[in-house]
Amino acid sequence: MTSSSTELKQSRRSFLKSTAMGSGGLMISIALPSCANLKNNGMQHAGETDQWNANAWLRIDSNNSIHFVLDRVEMGQGTYTGMTTLLAEELEVDPEKVNVSFAGVDSVYRNTIYGIQITGGSTSVTSSWHIIRAAGAATRIMLIKAAANTWGINANECNAENGAVINKSNGHPLFDQQITFGQLASIAATYSVPNDIPLKDKADFKVIGKYNKRLDALKKATGTADFGIDTELPGMKYAVFTRAARWDSQIKHFDADQIKKMPGVEQVFAINKPSTIGIAIVAKSYWQARKAQRALNVEWYKSELTDVDDASIFAQYKKDLAADSGNNVRSEGDTKSALENAAQTITAEYEMPFLAHATLEPQNCTAWAKPGSLEIWAPTQSPDMAQVAAAKATDYSLSNIKIHTTFIGGGFGRRINQDFVAEAAAISEMAQQPIKLIWSREEDTQRDWYRPSSYHKLSASINNSGEITGWNHQMAGSGVFDYFVGDAAPAQYPFMPKFMFGILESAGKLGEGIIAPADGSIYEGAEAIPYDFANINVDYKKSDSGILVGNWRSVGYSHNGFIVETFIEQLAQLPAIKAQKDSYQFRYDLLKNHPRAQAVLKMAAAKAHWGSPLPGCTQGISIHKSFGTWVAEVADVQIKNSATNDNQIKVKRVVCVVDCGQVVNPDIVIAQMEGGIIFALTAALYGKITIKDGTVQQTNFHDYQLLRMNQAPQIDVHIIDSDEKPTGVGEPGVPPLASAVANAITAKTGQYFYSLPLTLE
């Protein structure tokens, strides 16, 4: 038994609970804390006779079918396969034999790291590594005990394998007897969960670290995976929702009469809730609703944002930071005097743009308001926040709102904000019929919760021996926490009445960093700079732009991976330093307190043949830690003569090395690195949302471009073999990429980059 499993023994025991089912099945669920009151809000199994516990994870039926409730949504990052693999490992079944369903809302499904039911922050495997395996292991122990009692032998004379228990007491495999889990379920269900639930050692793993299939690939290759947008209900109508160009505008006037006469249109009405404002059109078909919307004229009241644009936003960041450096988030040594006494000082200012998520499945939600109950089908990253958003937008209470989750056509953090759920809920309540709300791509691009733009000021001091003596990084920008706490705070306290939601939101805002996690969305990755400098100072001044902001794949690391690693490159290029070592060695030596980082960097340099770029290319290197995971990337980049900037920068190859501790599914780790690199390259080459007159200028994929196959580089991913605890995978491939590419261009042209997307001089 591993030491970590010993530590967790008591909590595991008190968590898990077994239940017998009428039909002779066994159910493993989690005992609810006494204050929780969310009954009947768990997953629903249509047409099943047995009551399925609201908070169940695992059920074995007498027909030997095994059902697992996935409480972390599948949006491409691989939870559907990874979490099932964790369970299957300890239960001793083939992961493919497990039927996976998506969880509804229940406090037991909360992410233990955040205290709400959220899939984000690259935390799924980290937060479930023990508890899901414990559920599988406890069940296996109970099934073995049931078999041993049936045969009248000791449990240690039995083995669980492939969904059955084998009697090994007869001395020869030929005489082995076996009973399936299904046959044993009714007996096992009479036992309580064992006190001691040892988990397997790494050496005994059969599927963890080895399983290389994707359990959702068959559905997704045949068009049979049901995404949110595929939800169908009897009598369902289609809705579109017209929002103001500036999110804070109120409706002044609209003319519904002409719209109501258009073909297929059934209802036209305004919704005027605190955070859900617009005109809904409900029609028989999506196309009829969308056509009618084109004829709709709405007059809006003047917005606070009318005069806001990128120039005014950055001017505000700079002014705010100059007036007050804000919170000190890291202070080591005396950076001020290091800078004052330096032989040389290097300074730089960075401006990072707003970015849209551009999930390929546009925001959508299906809602069915009935007397006394509201059901929601939503591709959401946070079902309990969806429940709160629906409650706020309607007269329903939390306990009367049931959330169903679906496969998700890309999340990247967008679906942590629940505006699309609030809208659908409010529209269905007004329409008194089931509706599916679908956003157009233009709406999706123009009403996102953007990666915040931010302003950064860096300076470094160098002494006469060419050593960096001080590092000062100050920054300003909006924090994303303020933009989801309104749904997140009530989700933590579902027993609170609705009139308390506003107070909970305010308490959440005030408690940021105290009772709620600190909002590192601007500074994370900057404050944790790993390089061994004697004097380090990092300050963050919160400066709200008024533009909606949210979590964008790798959040604060997405810009700080670029800023820190390009500024480090600028230092590495100083003659006094360059004379001694190259930019790989410069980083390596400064990472002496981080052996895992050194190993990652070293392997990346070796695998990329650092120093011997591909023909016509130069190389750039970068390393960044995010979500507990170290990733180093080496980019081989060619600069071509071409009319347009985006065709000039050709990334030929990216070599990526990742240390994410123990791996559950190696091929999914590789896929997440590949995907993170392409996501980040999109931002490096094209990514920029611009604001003019308080409105977003981009609308669709022609002016908010995404990388296409002909621009995708060759990507080689290598995983460090590790016994450490598993850390994040979904996001950490993103942060080092833009700097690796920028540094490769610097090596060729000498140009330094202080903004994105990369623009050649």
Place this chain on the structure above:
Amino acid sequence: MIKLTVNGIEHSLDVEVDTPLLWVVRDFLGLKGSKFGCGAGLCGACTMHLNGNPIRTCITPISAVADQTITTIEGVGNVDSLSSVQQAWIEHNVPQCGYCQSGQIMSATALLASNAQPNDHDIDSAMSGNICRCGTYPRIKAAIQSVAANKATNNVELFTNIMETK
């Protein structure tokens, strides 16, 4: 009434003539495998075959395809009878979120139907109209190349599920 043949089955539909084919197939015929991504022919999530050629159905009015033959992802193969491209997609673990993959498979199938041995450039040209936000391009390319390699031995079935017409 507009008539068209989808996956070998003839349909007569009473819809507004400017309704895009995508929404007719999804919401009137109930075939949900084809996806809505941009509504402007820019992302390829809605790709179907019109008389064997890949088209962007989010901008194709139903009137433009009257009396013609449409194939959707459901007509390429199904879970019990996968086409060679679908098989390759699973073997290479291509999908992440999976939302774009029906469109990707339609474009790849059309490419391989017209060009048994596409080179790198052919694949890029045929596939660059299909966006994958998850970044599965390297695997899409590898999957197409593996089908092309099998095609040399004739061991390839690009369509396994089209109903026989009449």
